Amino acid sequence: MTLFRAVQExxxxxxxxxxxxxxxxxLSYMEDVVVADVRDDGVGFTPSDACGGGFGLTAxxxxxxxxxGNIEVESAPGQGTAISVTVPAIPIAAEQGAT
Known part of the structure; x- marks a missing residue:
């Protein structure tokens, strides 16, 4: 659900x-992590300038x-934006044992 909400935002x-x-x-599933990447070719921004501007990236x-997990934001004015969200993968066996 966290990845879904991050991509949605x-x-x-x-x-x-x-x-x-x-x-x-x-969306990439690796052995120990799941990574969602969102990239655009838009106007871009300076990530340090966006910290106080809204709740989206902060939330x-x-x-x-x-x-x-970890989130990385790469952007520059005129260069588009790339957001990468990484969270630990939960093995199926561990998930089944929790029920």
């Missing part, structure tokens, strides 16, 4: 702010950190 930010022509979403970061 990233796409909402693209729609609101990016003026992007193209946006791509990639996204708070959700991800609660799961011992």
């Amino acid at each position: 990233a796409l909402a930010n693209v729609a609101r702010h990016a003026t992007a022509g193209k946006t791509g979403v990639t 996204m970061r708070q959700r991800v950190v609660r799961l011992a």
Whole structure:
């Protein structure tokens, strides 16, 4: 659910702010982590300037950190934006044992 919400928020930010022509979403499942990447070719921004501007990136970061995950934002004016969200993968066996 955390990955879904992070991607949802990233796409909402693209729609609101990016003026992007193209946006791509990639979901990768690796042995120990799951990674969701959202990239756009929009107007970009300076990530340090966005920290106090709204709740989207802050809330996204708070959700991800609660799961011992990580979020990386790469952007620059005129260069588009890439957001990568990584959370630990939960093995199926561990999930089944919890029920």
